[in-house]
Amino acid sequence: MFSYTFQWNQALARLPQMLEGAVVTMEVAILSMVLGIIFAITLTGFRLSGNKFLNGIAVTWVEIARNTPALFQIYMAHFGVASFGIHFSPFTSLLIGITFNNAGYLAENFRGALKAIPDTQTRAARSLGMPAIMAFNNVILPQMLRISFLPMSNQMVWAVLMTSLGVTVGMNYDLYGVTQDLNALTFRTFELFAIAAVIFYIIVKIINFGARLIAARLFRY
Amino acid sequence: MKKSVLLGGLFAATCFAVTANTASADMLDDIIASGTLRCAVVLDFPPMGMRDANNNPEGFDVDYCNDLAKALGVKAEIVETPFPERIPALMGGRVDVGVASTSDTLERAKTVGFSIPYYAFENAVVGNDKAGMKTWEDMKGKTVGATAGTYEAIWMEGKIKEWGTGEFRPYQTQADVFLALSQGQIEATVSTVEVAEANVKSGKFPGIAIVDKAPMVPDYVGLFTMRQEYGLINYLNLFVNQQVRTGRYAELYKKWVGEGKPADLSISGVYR
Numbered sequence: 435m436f437s438y439t440f441q442w443n444q445a446l447a448r449l450p451q452m453l454e455g456a457v458v459t460m461e462v463a464i465l466s467m468v469l470g471i472i473f474a475i476t477l478t479g480f481r482l483s484g485n486k487f488l489n490g491i492a493v494t495w496v497e498i499a500r501n502t503p504a505l506f507q508i509y510m511a512h513f514g515v516a517s518f519g520i521h522f523s524p525f526t527s528l529l530i531g532i533t534f535n536n537a538g539y540l541a542e543n544f545r546g547a548l549k550a551i552p553d554t555q556t557r558a559a560r561s562l563g564m565p566a567i568m569a570f571n572n573v574i575l576p577q578m579l580r581i582s583f584l585p586m587s588n589q590m591v592w593a594v595l596m597t598s599l600g601v602t603v604g605m606n607y608d609l610y611g612v613t614q615d616l617n618a619l620t621f622r623t624f625e626l627f628a629i630a631a632v633i634f635y636i637i638v639k640i641i642n643f644g645a646r647l648i649a650a651r652l653f654r655y
Numbered sequence: 656m657k658k659s660v661l662l663g664g665l666f667a668a669t670c671f672a673v674t675a676n677t678a679s680a681d682m683l684d685d686i687i688a689s690g691t692l693r694c695a696v697v698l699d700f701p702p703m704g705m706r707d708a709n710n711n712p713e714g715f716d717v718d719y720c721n722d723l724a725k726a727l728g729v730k731a732e733i734v735e736t737p738f739p740e741r742i743p744a745l746m747g748g749r750v751d752v753g754v755a756s757t758s759d760t761l762e763r764a765k766t767v768g769f770s771i772p773y774y775a776f777e778n779a780v781v782g783n784d785k786a787g788m789k790t791w792e793d794m795k796g797k798t799v800g801a802t803a804g805t806y807e808a809i810w811m812e813g814k815i816k817e818w819g820t821g822e823f824r825p826y827q828t829q830a831d832v833f834l835a836l837s838q839g840q841i842e843a844t845v846s847t848v849e850v851a852e853a854n855v856k857s858g859k860f861p862g863i864a865i866v867d868k869a870p871m872v873p874d875y876v877g878l879f880t881m882r883q884e885y886g887l888i889n890y891l892n893l894f895v896n897q898q899v900r901t902g903r904y905a906e907l908y909k910k911w912v913g914e915g916k917p918a919d920l921s922i923s924g925v926y927r
Binding site: 438441444512513516517519521523524601602603604605606611614615617618619620621622623624 | 738739742743746762763765766767800803804805808809812822823824825826827831834835838839840841
């Protein structure tokens with residue numbers, strides 16, 4: 435039994451607010467992706483370094499990021515650290531949580547990509563007189579990023595969808611937060627969440643399309 | 656020929672009777688026929704809805720639902736429903752009636768049907784001791800929070816917009832609000848006097864205190880169901896009236912909230 439009369443005009447009147455929320459969602463996702471890639475490359479470096487301590491940090495990070503719910507990570511970035519007296523705004527907490535998650539997954543993607551690059555390339559580069567760092571940066575890294583580009587776009591999609599978890603730490607101006615606020619105000623649950631779903635869908639489609647365009651441009655052999 | 660006409664007529668009449676019967680059965684009939692009244696109750700909202708030591712639902716709203724079921728002569732089933740999920744639960748047919756401390760705003764009444772108010776909350780401002788607040792107006796410019804989707808959340812967000820300074824953060828549960836307040840993530844919250852007192856007294860959230868009454872119109876809450884179910888809404892209205900008339904309202908207030916007089920549910924100067 436589902437007897438509900440859809441009143442789209444009531445919900446569509448709120449569309450501008452929701453689109454503003456979508457912009458914030460995109461901001462969080464993009465920032466968390468950029469930071470996530472930087473951290474993931476660092477973690478990959480840690481793993482390759484052969485230093486036990488650095489390797490330990492990287493392994494711990496990846497293990498926690500991949501084996502606990504993103505919700506837990508975001509919640510910890512807000513309420514967890516606050517019990518030590520460190521206060522982050524909801525936006526920052528959400529960003530930290532998703533970045534942490536992204537970095538963990540991406541580091542794992544990068545590891546897989548590195549495995550696909552034959553060792554002989556490093557040796558060839560070194561034998562040409564390149565220092566280790568240079569060999570990594572100029573020979574291995576570009577190939578690693580190329581191989582893991584599509585998994586990266588996947589993670590970007592995931593980051594967009596994870597922003598919806600921000601409501602648990604009091605985030606109320608991203609797409610999901612705005613939708614929930616409006617829901618409380620008007621009780622037009624189904625229209626509002628349907629619109630939010632469509633917006634999420636469109637964002638993801640745009641990301642996928644963009645990733646394909648970029649891939650076609652960058653990776654022509 | 657005659658016989659077949661007669662048979663056909665009889666058949667048609669039977670069909671008509673059957674369809675007429677099902678068409679006239681409204682939600683009130685359905686509840687009575689099913690023998691169970693399913694209530695949406697928020698169990699994260701003491702003392703209105705919570706769980707006892709054995710994890711069984713209890714509280715003012717739980718008892719209210721049980722009373723309603725008893726009046727209807729059916730069994731009560733408490734369906735735990737967080738604040739934001741009250742409407743999906745109703746529309747999806749998981750519950751028949753909401754006994755969930757739901758503020759009867761005009762905006763919401765466009766979607767669901769409310770009974771007359773069955774309870775009214777007064778609200779208090781609770782502050783973190785470090786914020787050094789004296790009156791409710793000290794909330795101006797502060798970071799404040801409340802449970803998402805509640806009357807007080809809507810009020811606070813409106814105040815922040817009106818003042819043009821400060822920040823509002825909605826949290827998913829009442830417990831998160833008080834945790835954030837105790838940690839100093841937010842400096843003040845507005846909650847019902849009942850909830851505020853219970854939480855300050857519980858000792859689970861150190862460093863917080865009730866600052867002042869919030870200058871809001873009392874938060875009248877109604878039972879709710881499908882907007883078009885006049886029969887049921889009518890019954891709910893009479894039920895609320897009877898609860899007050901028989902003194903059960905005052906009894907439940909004493910049991911769950913404490914000494915003193917429960918809020919007046921009538922508004923002078925206007926019919927409802």
